[in-house]
Amino acid sequence: MSLDRAVSLRDLEPLAEAVLDPAAFAYIASGAGDEHTLRDNEAAFARRSLRPRVLVDVTAVDPATSVLGTRVPMPVGVAPTAQHGLAHPGAEAETARGAGQVGALFCLSTLSSLALEEVAAAVDGPAWFQLYTHTDPAVTDDVIERAVSAGFGALVLTVDLPVVGQRDREVRGGYVWPTEPGRFGTFARYGDGAGAGLHRSQDTWAGLARIRERSAPLPLVVKGVLTGEDAALAVEHGAAAVWVSNHGGRQLDRTPASLDVLEEVVDAVDGRAEVYLDSGVRRGTDVLAALALGARCVFVGRPVLYGLALEGASGVARVLGMLQRELVTAMTLLGTPTVADVTRAHLA
Amino acid sequence: MSLDRAVSLRDLEPLAEAVLDPAAFAYIASGAGDEHTLRDNEAAFARRSLRPRVLVDVTAVDPATSVLGTRVPMPVGVAPTAQHGLAHPGAEAETARGAGQVGALFCLSTLSSLALEEVAAAVDGPAWFQLYTHTDPAVTDDVIERAVSAGFGALVLTVDLPVVGQRDREVRGGYVWPTEPGRFGTFARYGDGAGAGLHRSQDTWAGLARIRERSAPLPLVVKGVLTGEDAALAVEHGAAAVWVSNHGGRQLDRTPASLDVLEEVVDAVDGRAEVYLDSGVRRGTDVLAALALGARCVFVGRPVLYGLALEGASGVARVLGMLQRELVTAMTLLGTPTVADVTRAHLA
């Protein structure tokens, strides 16, 4: 089984399902509740229409951009997702190598199978660290310090998981959240089951100051914002970027699609920070729709895991390359040779 | 067969269908006419989007509230539904015990299989009595007096059943409305078939005064309101609460979904009475949508009957517990630690 039969990212899920353990597939693929938001994330892109401009010189189309000052080959990064060991024995190190092959921004999850230092060693390109706080603040502080030391370029605080969402399909699929020590590599050193301390319900705006202080000089990204109000608060609390996400439809079912709140967030941020988006990006045209609404970069989660499951690092690189080729074609046809050329006027 | 295979309330109907007599299932599950309203009741919730707020302290989430001054553990009660004997030999007493296990508000139907006194004896928590008037006013008066004596905490007058709706699926399923004496326990003492005297077309606003007088000191709830006009009339005629309902889609097909008229009713009531809602509530997020639009409490009907059919009292308790757990998770993810925190701004 390989990616050879995949013509687009749409093809990845069934191919990956065939090679993944059923419980692992249920964990990766599922959304919360009725999976309304999961479906709507993709449907939201289909509700947007692109307005192509013709007779623009598109002899040189370049999707490169920068995020937080770092040059990236395209406005598409790898979203932080947990437990890559479920998809491939090489886990996050393999994913990092794949992203590195195409130079794409890689964001490592706190809940990685490997310890963050092991992954950092495999990184060959821009990389950020996603943080879940721990019920023990000392652990949180230590994880932040290690991420800074390991050379990650930004700290991405996820704020939409005070508790884990109710994922019915996960339950039906027999997935059980791991409790054995060592299943989350970064937490292995803190003793038994510490990594399973997922309750983050104590996170507040006030607590953000402490995290910013500990993670300095790294820029702070706040991930999981779905309202203009919270986007403004994030900026006021010093976020360098606001990341619009509903966690791939895995947390609160019935939230709007990420794309549908992007404009509200962009308006609230009002140029004071960068804005990113994940949840539902599957096509080059999806990337353009998000850029047109004001996102600086988008992130993909499940497709990367599917590429990883099917072919390891090269699968990750192929998935990202597929999306990049689609993006270049779409930019050519939209009449926008650079990402800076994509404007609100390119959306109907 | 049990509830073990039910991950959410969505799973209950097929499980219950397998254990219920087909005609009884048709009676319980069916809606009127084309079942447009039946389907729309659930679809209306899916049309609403929740706006989760992040970095709110949700270390202590509590869904408790009060209805008409009575403390309840959650803003979800058991809607009055007829003939629980079709689902379980223990009938409404079993349901009342199940509700009592989780402390949920239980509303008994006039058309119960057991006599209201038999059910009252099993009640272990807040309980209300739902009234259908009888063509013989003396019977109505007596029933009211018995309900007051039995200790029910409020009288809920159902106003959307001047005649029984046309339920095609019921006819196809072979369900026949019972006419033998004793099938409706509360009416057994009034002689043959009296309980089958379902014509209530004589109920009017003017008649409400008499009912209020007879049922004093119990607060009066008017159930089955779908317009702002009638909500205002109910308040003006002394209702302590207005209950938005289309009878689970069983009366007039093509009415709006209950949720879709909730805001109109809340506006018309304008704080002068409490507002409740039933019809289509299946998820914790549904409860939040109704609260956000101004409901103080919602009620569930069919899911409770399915739990009753599958496991008796413990099935009822499990169904209510499932919904309560969903509600707590949803409140945590919405950033609303108490029901009072849920506002109109939490809906898109």
Place this chain on the structure above:
Amino acid sequence: MSLDRAVSLRDLEPLAEAVLDPAAFAYIASGAGDEHTLRDNEAAFARRSLRPRVLVDVTAVDPATSVLGTRVPMPVGVAPTAQHGLAHPGAEAETARGAGQVGALFCLSTLSSLALEEVAAAVDGPAWFQLYTHTDPAVTDDVIERAVSAGFGALVLTVDLPVVGQRDREVRGGYVWPTEPGRFGTFARYGDGAGAGLHRSQDTWAGLARIRERSAPLPLVVKGVLTGEDAALAVEHGAAAVWVSNHGGRQLDRTPASLDVLEEVVDAVDGRAEVYLDSGVRRGTDVLAALALGARCVFVGRPVLYGLALEGASGVARVLGMLQRELVTAMTLLGTPTVADVTRAHLA
């Protein structure tokens, strides 16, 4: 095969298909083109919501009304449809007898299998005559004179069939328009194939004057109007009633559903004439939606033919009775004891 298995008018089509000749069924059931309008006629009713008012005295609900001064037991009549001989050997006489059993208004088509005089002899209730003009004005004049003599109470001029619509399903089903003399009873006396002279493209507003003059003293109804402009013209040319219809979706595909233009027509007529509607009426609630938008009466076509095919006159009566019972139930539940009580405010 009979109507015994029909719980509502929705059940009639498959039952009738089983007893009808396939080509005849294709002729009766088909719509024009993609059948977009055919489907939309019914879908339009499902897009409307009824607002039931409660605690109205509905001890006596009466659907009776009058059309053009004639009392009818309900605001539902039999629409003119061609060639009842395809459905039953008794043809239109049988249909007229069925309508008579419930006292419903019966409208006879020019293209009847039997001669209009034969049908008139079977009529036992209010009856109107629908006119298609003939390319030979002398034939038109004679037909009008015969209809007046036979005692029909109004002349209904159909204006939406200058040519027969393109009905793909009819072609696929092998239906061939009859050309033998005598297949259209009313035209038999005019010689070979005269009845097949269906081109009416010469009809104009100017020509209406001649028809009115010839048909006096009968009131003139203009049937097949879908715009406010034409409704106003019909009134200005002396129409006593305007009949909103897209010919059951059989003429121009992609017209709006009849219900969707009713309000526009009612506004244009502005009380100067009665307004009727056909196309898509299948439920008692459909009738109420049309009344709420200003129709005085609605007409049903295919369901009557299906009743005729299944059981002859008694089938026609049962279909009409089924709709009448639904209507009474719906009026009771809507809180409108008479048709005059149904207002625009009963629609959301």
Place this chain on the structure above:
Amino acid sequence: MSLDRAVSLRDLEPLAEAVLDPAAFAYIASGAGDEHTLRDNEAAFARRSLRPRVLVDVTAVDPATSVLGTRVPMPVGVAPTAQHGLAHPGAEAETARGAGQVGALFCLSTLSSLALEEVAAAVDGPAWFQLYTHTDPAVTDDVIERAVSAGFGALVLTVDLPVVGQRDREVRGGYVWPTEPGRFGTFARYGDGAGAGLHRSQDTWAGLARIRERSAPLPLVVKGVLTGEDAALAVEHGAAAVWVSNHGGRQLDRTPASLDVLEEVVDAVDGRAEVYLDSGVRRGTDVLAALALGARCVFVGRPVLYGLALEGASGVARVLGMLQRELVTAMTLLGTPTVADVTRAHLA
């Protein structure tokens, strides 16, 4: 296999699929990406409603019109499509003969299987030449000169194909873009593979001047416009007509349906040029919707290729004739005896 079983253009695709090479069928039938735009092109017509006017004299209905001063029997032409040799050995010459049989406007693609002169010899009616520029300007100039010499009546510059769209279905179907010399007849003389030089990303508004100059005295049509902005630019750069098209959904997926931007283009052109439309036209009523929104002519692509595949020239003529008959019926029923009678008021 023939067209005998085709009742409407809707029937052509499956019939043609049965006779075409699978890869060729994939090439012809496919759209870009998720084929969202492909589907939406047809769906857009179904979202429009026609408002038929009655009692208009329609004894003589004539769909004839003129385009750029040339009289055509109907406002429906043959869109330029590549490689007719995939569908029939007679290729574009056969198509031209078929169009000639009904006098329809035929537009030849640059990427024809036969050399343009071979096709010109078969033309028997109005014909235009569609131009793709070549990376070698000398080749472009020569092709233009040959088209002028061969007697084509207008030059249609396609501007929506700077690169070929990403057509997933084409890839799945095994279609491979030809690279052997001679597969594109017009390019055969320029040496190996020249015809495969499809990169036209260098086309700009500035370059249009050169093309206009070289193609004078032929009028220039700009094809592939989807925005009012570009329509205005086309007019300002001397276009005699603006052709609204999304290339049959084959280029950028997620553009609006052609019909949905027609009004915007018509408004921007503001009478300064003619406006045409292709993409999704399958019904006579579709033609009327486009005319009502301001198109002077529409073009059909795939249906013509399917007719060609099924029956050669006569198949092409039958497909066009089928559409013309539908159009005449639709004009009759709309109450618009000439195309000039069709106005914006005929759309709801």
